[in-house]
Amino acid sequence: MPGTEDAGLPEAPGAVPLSLCVNGKPWVLQIDPRTSLLDALREHLHLTGTKKGCDHGQCGACTVLVNGRRINSCLSLAVMHEGDEISTIEGLGSPEALHPMQQAFIDHDGFQCGYCTPGQILSALAVIEEIKAGIPSHVTADLNAPPPLSASEIRERMSGNLCRCAAYPNIIAAIQDVSGIPS
Amino acid sequence: MIGEGLSRTDGPLKVSGRARYSAERREMGEPLHGFILGAAIGKGRVVSIDTSRAEAMPGVQLVLTHLNAPPQAEVIPKSDILDVQPQLTTDVIAHYGAPVAFVVADTFEQARAAAALIDIGYEVVAGEFVLDENSAAPEWHDESRLGDLDAAMAAGAATIDAVYATPYHFSQPMELHACIADWRNGHLTLHIAAQMVAQLADAVADTILIDRSCITVDSSFVGGGFGAKIALHAEAILSALATRQLNRPVQLVLTRRQGFTIAGHRPASISRVRLAATREGQLTGIGHDANIQVSPEGNWKEGVATVARALYAAPNRLTRTRHSELDTGVCEPVRGPGEVPGLMVFESALDELAEKLGIDPLELRIRNDTAIDPEKHRPLSGRRLVECLREGAARFGWDQRPKTPASRRDGRWLIGYGVGSSIRGHYQTTAEARVRLDPDGQVIVQTDMTDIGTGTYTIAAQVAAAALGVPVGQVRVELARSNLPRGNGAGGSWGSGNTSVAIDRACQALREKLGRVAGTGYNDLFAEVRRHFPTGIEAVGSTRGMDDEPSYENFSIFTYGATFTEVGVDIMTGETRIRRMLGVFSAGRILNAKTARSQLLGGMIWGISAALHEAAHVDPRNGAWVNGDFAEYLVPTHADVPQIEAIALDDFDGAANHLGSKGIGELGSGGTAGSVANAVYNATGVRVRDFPITISKLLPGLPKI
Numbered sequence: 001m002p003g004t005e006d007a008g009l010p011e012a013p014g015a016v017p018l019s020l021c022v023n024g025k026p027w028v029l030q031i032d033p034r035t036s037l038l039d040a041l042r043e044h045l046h047l048t049g050t051k052k053g054c055d056h057g058q059c060g061a062c063t064v065l066v067n068g069r070r071i072n073s074c075l076s077l078a079v080m081h082e083g084d085e086i087s088t089i090e091g092l093g094s095p096e097a098l099h100p101m102q103q104a105f106i107d108h109d110g111f112q113c114g115y116c117t118p119g120q121i122l123s124a125l126a127v128i129e130e131i132k133a134g135i136p137s138h139v140t141a142d143l144n145a146p147p148p149l150s151a152s153e154i155r156e157r158m159s160g161n162l163c164r165c166a167a168y169p170n171i172i173a174a175i176q177d178v179s180g181i182p183s
Numbered sequence: 184m185i186g187e188g189l190s191r192t193d194g195p196l197k198v199s200g201r202a203r204y205s206a207e208r209r210e211m212g213e214p215l216h217g218f219i220l221g222a223a224i225g226k227g228r229v230v231s232i233d234t235s236r237a238e239a240m241p242g243v244q245l246v247l248t249h250l251n252a253p254p255q256a257e258v259i260p261k262s263d264i265l266d267v268q269p270q271l272t273t274d275v276i277a278h279y280g281a282p283v284a285f286v287v288a289d290t291f292e293q294a295r296a297a298a299a300l301i302d303i304g305y306e307v308v309a310g311e312f313v314l315d316e317n318s319a320a321p322e323w324h325d326e327s328r329l330g331d332l333d334a335a336m337a338a339g340a341a342t343i344d345a346v347y348a349t350p351y352h353f354s355q356p357m358e359l360h361a362c363i364a365d366w367r368n369g370h371l372t373l374h375i376a377a378q379m380v381a382q383l384a385d386a387v388a389d390t391i392l393i394d395r396s397c398i399t400v401d402s403s404f405v406g407g408g409f410g411a412k413i414a415l416h417a418e419a420i421l422s423a424l425a426t427r428q429l430n431r432p433v434q435l436v437l438t439r440r441q442g443f444t445i446a447g448h449r450p451a452s453i454s455r456v457r458l459a460a461t462r463e464g465q466l467t468g469i470g471h472d473a474n475i476q477v478s479p480e481g482n483w484k485e486g487v488a489t490v491a492r493a494l495y496a497a498p499n500r501l502t503r504t505r506h507s508e509l510d511t512g513v514c515e516p517v518r519g520p521g522e523v524p525g526l527m528v529f530e531s532a533l534d535e536l537a538e539k540l541g542i543d544p545l546e547l548r549i550r551n552d553t554a555i556d557p558e559k560h561r562p563l564s565g566r567r568l569v570e571c572l573r574e575g576a577a578r579f580g581w582d583q584r585p586k587t588p589a590s591r592r593d594g595r596w597l598i599g600y601g602v603g604s605s606i607r608g609h610y611q612t613t614a615e616a617r618v619r620l621d622p623d624g625q626v627i628v629q630t631d632m633t634d635i636g637t638g639t640y641t642i643a644a645q646v647a648a649a650a651l652g653v654p655v656g657q658v659r660v661e662l663a664r665s666n667l668p669r670g671n672g673a674g675g676s677w678g679s680g681n682t683s684v685a686i687d688r689a690c691q692a693l694r695e696k697l698g699r700v701a702g703t704g705y706n707d708l709f710a711e712v713r714r715h716f717p718t719g720i721e722a723v724g725s726t727r728g729m730d731d732e733p734s735y736e737n738f739s740i741f742t743y744g745a746t747f748t749e750v751g752v753d754i755m756t757g758e759t760r761i762r763r764m765l766g767v768f769s770a771g772r773i774l775n776a777k778t779a780r781s782q783l784l785g786g787m788i789w790g791i792s793a794a795l796h797e798a799a800h801v802d803p804r805n806g807a808w809v810n811g812d813f814a815e816y817l818v819p820t821h822a823d824v825p826q827i828e829a830i831a832l833d834d835f836d837g838a839a840n841h842l843g844s845k846g847i848g849e850l851g852s853g854g855t856a857g858s859v860a861n862a863v864y865n866a867t868g869v870r871v872r873d874f875p876i877t878i879s880k881l882l883p884g885l886p887k888i
Contacts, residue, residue: 012290013241034292043291048207049200051406053357054439058813061357089200098195106194109781112636114197115357115406121198139822151826159820162813164357164407165636166788168824170781 023091038062040078049089049118060161063119070126089118104174112165120161124175127157184649188777193640202404206361208374217287217435218294221280224305225806226510229274231304242293247285261482264414265382267390278512279807280444285421310510312806314451318507319474330499335468339459341539347872349524350798352449354517358406364422365432371398378408379672384665386415400665408635410516411446443811447515450476452487456532464542466497466551477506481513486521494606496553522853530603530857556739564738564838567769571745575767579747588868596751599866603857605744609845611729614670614681618689619721622713626658632682633663633673638778646683650690676846681726684840688724738838744768746855750862757878764827771836771845783829786851794859
């Protein structure tokens with residue numbers, strides 16, 4: 001795969017080669033096998049829109065999409081993602097051309113400090129897809145019917161993304177706006 | 184323009200991941216990475232230390248311990264949170280997790296792995312780790328006494344004398360404590376997650392013994408603070424020492440668990456609340472005795488017992504505090520200091536009194552309103568507590584409240600309503616802002632105030648645009664660098680008020696300067712700037728501290744609120760769910776309706792959290808936090824919070840400042856916690872006086888199924 005070089009970090013002893021595709025752009029890295037996918041994005045590729053909030057899979061700030069599914073990138077070693085397609089907040093939209101979900105977060109004030117926000121936005125997009133795909137959740141009443149695209153389903157499925165500013169009501173309003181759920 | 188619900192001007196950068204928080208800055212080049220090793224005992228000293236295995240690890244550049252750390256200022260026992268905070272200068276360990284070694288390596292992975300290979304020998308001494316009725320020293324502090332509370336208790340038609348406990352709380356903002364220190368040509372730059380940059384720069388310079396002119400602190404984007412990013416912590420000092428020694432930038436990000444041991448906490452407390460009232464519900468006595476944890480290391484004291492001093496009228500009053508000096512680490516401000524534990528407790532006690540009297544708890548609060556500060560005997564400015572209560576009650580449908588506890592069911596849910604009052608002091612400190620008019624048509628606002636999610640970038644632009652009569656889009660706001668005009672940062676709910684007053688005064692000064700040469704009849708501000716000041720024009724405005732403002736002597740200045748909550752408690756499992764919530768607040772002139780509502784909602788959710796979720800638990804053997812991470816230290820999630828609402832009354836408090844604005848950052852939390860506790864009682868008939876209200880405390884008392 002033709003790739004862009006690493007960000008110029010000194011090559012750690014024991015580093016192994018890794019090819020990733022991030023936001024459609026191929027990368028070839030030499031990476032310490034102890035490096036999390038989160039730290040690979042932040043420290044090696046300087047894609048710091050993916051946030052480190054706990055480094056233990058407890059807060060959701062590091063949420064990215066891997067081959068279309070959301071994961072906590074801090075709980076995954078970078079070397080486990082050979083050949084994977086990674087989508088981060090930087091690939092979703094730029095300040096000049098925002099994705100509708102990003103714009104909805106601004107319109108509904110779905111953040112204050114903004115640190116959990118990229119993870120919230122990526123989770124929100126994945127949640128809508130998970131519901132559309134018929135994946136049930138803890139609050140799905142009827143497991144034999146498609147889960148409804150409702151506020152309670154969204155709240156339940158977004159609960160892995162903590163927001164200490166507690167912008168929760170506004171985040172839900174933003175997601176409802178984008179997904180067409182009446183508030 | 185002031186007050187308009189403009190969307191945040193920093194929004195596009197934040198939602199697109201382009202806003203660079205402290206550990207994301209790279210203008211200094213690639214940094215080295217640090218990792219702190221914390222003490223594995225609660226109290227004692229280091230007796231042996233072997234760093235040889237760590238130093239031999241690949242990539243390791245430096246290992247600092249108390250044996251080789253550079254000279255720093257003397258440790259100040261009982262230091263204030265922005266005093267000097269020397270690191271690794273002693274073998275003494277004062278609390279679990281305190282730094283004992285610091286590793287710097289080429290990468291984070293290398294530094295972390297090497298830190299794990301440092302061998303430390305400890306000598307453990309017995310510590311005091313448990314707050315209880317026996318842990319407090321006998322002396323009373325911060326006592327305020329009027330009349331004779333004991334006599335009022337003896338004569339009261341109804342009285343309450345109850346003991347409540349509140350746990351340790353941590354701020355735990357989503358962004359970890361982080362710093363990149365860069366020593367270059369004799370100048371130290373800190374990119375650090377901080378709420379008060381100038382004060383932090385002072386403390387760092389004094390700690391590491393460099394001239395104050397040799398340091399710049401930059402906190403352009405801060406991922407939340409809630410009090411935790413006010414104090415000077417190890418990440419600033421250790422990264423600064425290392426960059427000066429290595430001549431390379433050093434990045435240090437605390438782990439989430441280190442956020443529990445290296446940053447401080449809200450102390451646990453035990454309160455005895457005494458209330459006495461006439462048969463008609465007139466309070467005759469108010470008493471609040473608090474026993475709070477304090478630290479031998481730090482001087483911060485939580486004002487738990489003080490919250491009711493201006494809240495309700497009563498002739499006989501006694502509020503005071505005893506100190507339990509424990510080795511559980513440093514106390515620091517956590518959002519709603521004093522108010523969260525204090526109001527949660529006091530508003531619960533008032534609810535107990537209302538039930539004893541057979542008076543609606545809303546009505547009891549209204550009957551004990553006061554226009555005069557009952558202890559300072561001066562007018563309360565902007566006292567609109569009763570309006571908050573009445574407006575909230577009407578909108579919420581308080582008249583539908585179940586009159587008898589545990590009397591309403593919705594399937595398996597026991598339904599209850601609760602109300603709580605909020606009060607929060609408004610403070611003003613010195614602050615400066617500079618405003619510049621560029622001939623090319625741009626307004627530049629500069630101050631060292633931080634935007635920690637408070638909306639400062641947006642509000643500052645609105646205030647300047649309003650004062651100068653230009654569109655907000657023409658205003659560029661530069662914040663949070665210690666080489667900008669000095670304020671007092673974000674904290675104490677004073678940031679927006681301080682900053683806005685200074686910006687407005689700078690703009691007025693500019694208009695006067697311009698008016699002297701251009702008159703007042705001009706149509707195009709910038710045409711006049713180009714004509715008379717071809718290189719631009721600037722002015723500095725300042726805000727005086729409250730000690731220098733007579734109105735703060737003539738009035739007691741507070742903000743007020745009332746929260747109404749409906750909960751459901753599952754009769755089978757004891758699980759409590761918030762079903763509805765409304766807060767109504769009186770907080771002066773609102774500067775931005777959108778960001779203010781968000782901040783009030785956030786505060787209310789902190790109230791939910793205090794009542795139902797948050798508690799840090801101490802290991803009584805060694806003072807370690809047994810649940811020190813986001814898996815076990817419970818904070819509200821999306822699923823815990825329904826669509827709730829916050830309303831700010833249209834208000835203006837000229838006693839606070841000429842803009843009429845007061846602080847809102849901490850107002851929403853305390854009374855909300857009380858409202859939740861009272862709603863749980865109304866739902867279940869179970870009064871939990873040991874917070875948070877969890878399933879195990881409710882289950883034994885729930886009605887039979």
